[in-house]
Amino acid sequence: MSEKPKVTKPDSKPSSAHAQKPKSSGKPEDSPRITRAVELATSAHEGQLRRTGEPYIIHPLAVKKILEEWKMDEDTIIAGVLHDTVEDTSITLSDIEAEFGDSVAFLVDGVTKLSAVRKHMNDIDTYLPETKDNFLRLMIALGSDIRVLIIKLADRLHNARTLSALPPEKQKKIALETLEIFAPLADRLNMGRLRVELADLAFSYVDPKRFTYLKTLIEEQNKQASRALKQIEQEVSDILKKEKIDFEISGRIKSVYSLHKKLAKHNQNMGEIYDLTALRIIVPDITSCYLTLGLLHSLYTPMNERIKDYIAVPKQNGYQSLHTTVITKNKKIVEFQIRTREMHDYAERGLAASFYYNEQKLTENYKKGKIQHLPTNLLWITELQETAAKLKEGKKIDLKKLRLNLFADKIFVYTPKGDIIDLPKGSLPLDFAFRLHSEIGSHVIGVKINGKMSNLNRRLEQGDVVEILTSKSQTPKTSWLDKIFTSHARQKLRQLLPKS
Ligand code: MN
Numbered sequence: 001m002s003e004k005p006k007v008t009k010p011d012s013k014p015s016s017a018h019a020q021k022p023k024s025s026g027k028p029e030d031s032p033r034i035t036r037a038v039e040l041a042t043s044a045h046e047g048q049l050r051r052t053g054e055p056y057i058i059h060p061l062a063v064k065k066i067l068e069e070w071k072m073d074e075d076t077i078i079a080g081v082l083h084d085t086v087e088d089t090s091i092t093l094s095d096i097e098a099e100f101g102d103s104v105a106f107l108v109d110g111v112t113k114l115s116a117v118r119k120h121m122n123d124i125d126t127y128l129p130e131t132k133d134n135f136l137r138l139m140i141a142l143g144s145d146i147r148v149l150i151i152k153l154a155d156r157l158h159n160a161r162t163l164s165a166l167p168p169e170k171q172k173k174i175a176l177e178t179l180e181i182f183a184p185l186a187d188r189l190n191m192g193r194l195r196v197e198l199a200d201l202a203f204s205y206v207d208p209k210r211f212t213y214l215k216t217l218i219e220e221q222n223k224q225a226s227r228a229l230k231q232i233e234q235e236v237s238d239i240l241k242k243e244k245i246d247f248e249i250s251g252r253i254k255s256v257y258s259l260h261k262k263l264a265k266h267n268q269n270m271g272e273i274y275d276l277t278a279l280r281i282i283v284p285d286i287t288s289c290y291l292t293l294g295l296l297h298s299l300y301t302p303m304n305e306r307i308k309d310y311i312a313v314p315k316q317n318g319y320q321s322l323h324t325t326v327i328t329k330n331k332k333i334v335e336f337q338i339r340t341r342e343m344h345d346y347a348e349r350g351l352a353a354s355f356y357y358n359e360q361k362l363t364e365n366y367k368k369g370k371i372q373h374l375p376t377n378l379l380w381i382t383e384l385q386e387t388a389a390k391l392k393e394g395k396k397i398d399l400k401k402l403r404l405n406l407f408a409d410k411i412f413v414y415t416p417k418g419d420i421i422d423l424p425k426g427s428l429p430l431d432f433a434f435r436l437h438s439e440i441g442s443h444v445i446g447v448k449i450n451g452k453m454s455n456l457n458r459r460l461e462q463g464d465v466v467e468i469l470t471s472k473s474q475t476p477k478t479s480w481l482d483k484i485f486t487s488h489a490r491q492k493l494r495q496l497l498p499k500s
Contacts, residue, residue: 011282031074033100037081038064040099044089048184054166059158060084066154070352075100076147079107083151086112108173109154110148150352153194156182159207160201175205179257190317190350199257214263218276222253225277228332233279238293240281247292248282252337265421265435272437274325278335282344286311289338293322296336300326303333305438305492311343313487319347413464421466427485429456433468434489440495442488443470444480 030038041060048056063080072080078100082172084110093112097105117419141164160178163171179202186195231247240247254276283292289311291325297300306325314320321339324416328334334395346353411425413432423431434441446469460466476496484490 033074034064034078034081037078039098040091041085041422043092044085048088050164050165052164056084056088057200059162062158062161063151064152067151070154070349071148072147072151072352074152075103077106079147080151080154082108083155085110085237091099094322107147107151108385114148114152146351149189153182153186153189153191157194157198160404161207161381163201171205175202178202179206183257186350188317189352190315190319190346191348191352192319192350193348193352193435196258198253200255203257203260210260211256214259218254218256218259221252221276222353222373225332228328228330229277231330232328232332232334234277235299236281236296239299240292243291243295245288245291245295246284247288250280251277252280254278266437274333275304275335280337280344282339285340289322289340291467292337293324293337296326297339298323300328300334301328305495306335311339315320317350318475321347347445356364366391411462413460413462413466416465416467422458424486427456427460428483429458429460429466429468430484431486432460432466432478434484434492435486436468438496440468440470441492442476443472443474445469445471445474456480 014314037494038061040058045056045060050056050059053054060083062079063083064077067080082091082096082100082104086093086096093105093109096108112462127477154467156178159174166174178198181203183195183199186198200211208497229251233251237247239251240249259276263270264274281292283289293307303325307325308323310319310323321337321341323335323337325333326336365437411423411427413421413423415421415436421432421435423435429447430441433444433447444456447456447458448459448467448469449458451466451467476493478497480493484493
């Protein structure tokens with residue numbers, strides 16, 4: 001193991017964006033290099049104001065704080081402090097390189113290029129544009145060191161938090177872009193906490209009425225459920241203590257935007273939403289995760305089709321946890337999420353956490369011409385980097401294909417009512433059917449794709465309108481296992497098949 005990054009002091013609990021800031025004590029001192037960067041940025045932005053009327057330096061300092069919360073390395077934090085200096089002040093890249101080294105200069109340059117690309121774009125449609133030049137520069141900036149993207153996400157988070165200072169038109173534009181580009185990116189990087197905050201902030205500007213309605217709904221449901229949840233928490237705590245499993249248990253509240261999306265998927269039927277409130281249990285190791293799952297199932301009745309083992313089979317972005325939905329003694333339906341501390345940290349901070357755990361030195365590797373080592377679930381980043389390298393060498397690549405590749409393993413198809421369902425690329429009609437509901441999946445007799453009769457072997461394509469034909473007398477068939485692509489549908493089908 002190489003030495004630890006200097007500023008990322010491990011502590012027992014990951015810091016939380018929602019956590020109360022310690023009053024006077026507990027705030028770590030900035031390192032001399034960071035202190036110097038703050039001085040430099042403060043004097044460089046002197047006299048500049050934000051739209052809110054505050055001194056401009058508030059913004060880079062907020063970005064610094066976010067990057068610290070994500071426990072990023074010192075170079076990234078310094079680059080965050082300086083990220084707007086080259087673009088907006090008299091400080092040059094060579095000034096930065098001379099004082100802070102080429103690593104920091106490299107990161108600031110990347111963020112500057114990224115903003116330069118953005119500046120020439122007038123609206124959301126041009127953000128991932130057909131215009132080759134912008135896109136090429138965007139790719140090169142993004143692909144060369146993923147920390148550039150992390151700084152950009154911190155920048156966007158603070159800008160989203162302060163959106164209210166902008167005129168309404170601009171608010172909506174930035175909010176939409178945040179919802180469509182940055183929140184999905186955060187998701188792809190498994191930065192769960194960031195995704196939730198970005199998406200909910202943005203959604204509150206994109207569709208304020210819907211946002212308020214759903215937010216109130218969630219709060220009311222939580223209020224109603226809170227007493228029952230307390231009791232369940234107590235029962236679970238008792239049994240875990242008895243079995244001598246070390247644990248932390250807490251409530252997890254569903255984000256507004258994910259509820260909005262889930263409702264769209266389930267034809268606005270609240271009865272289909274089982275995870276409005278969930279309890280999260282954090283235990284020391286994987287064995288304890290499965291033990292806890294077993295104990296929960298001995299205590300309550302599990303809803304079989306809602307047991308998900310994302311530890312054995314992680315989500316595409318690397319997310320790991322055990323999920324189970326149970327029916328309690330008082331007939332309450334509760335979802336539990338069980339994970340280790342490391343899995344939790346990774347689910348909340350994602351790529352940022354993987355920097356911390358892997359102690360990666362990205363810029364150095366990149367400059368040596370090495371493609372960075374990343375978790376396999378983030379291979380798309382490697383792909384991006386390889387493409388960026390090809391672009392730099394002047395090799396030709398199909399930009400259109402690359403653009404699609406950014407969100408490659410997903411396709412979006414429609415129900416006849418127009419609801420969007422996202423599925424992994426390669427999915428078949430039965431995957432779609434089981435995704436809608438097991439009841440639909442188990443009674444499939446045929447499928448219409450784009451209004452025409454089709455067959456169950458036909459791979460779904462981006463934009464297809466899929467109509468599942470069902471019959472009450474139909475029963476699930478073993479042969480369907482060959483006509484299924486997703487593990488989700490396979491698991492559901494297996495539960496419905498007669499045990500042989
Ligand atoms: Mn900025």
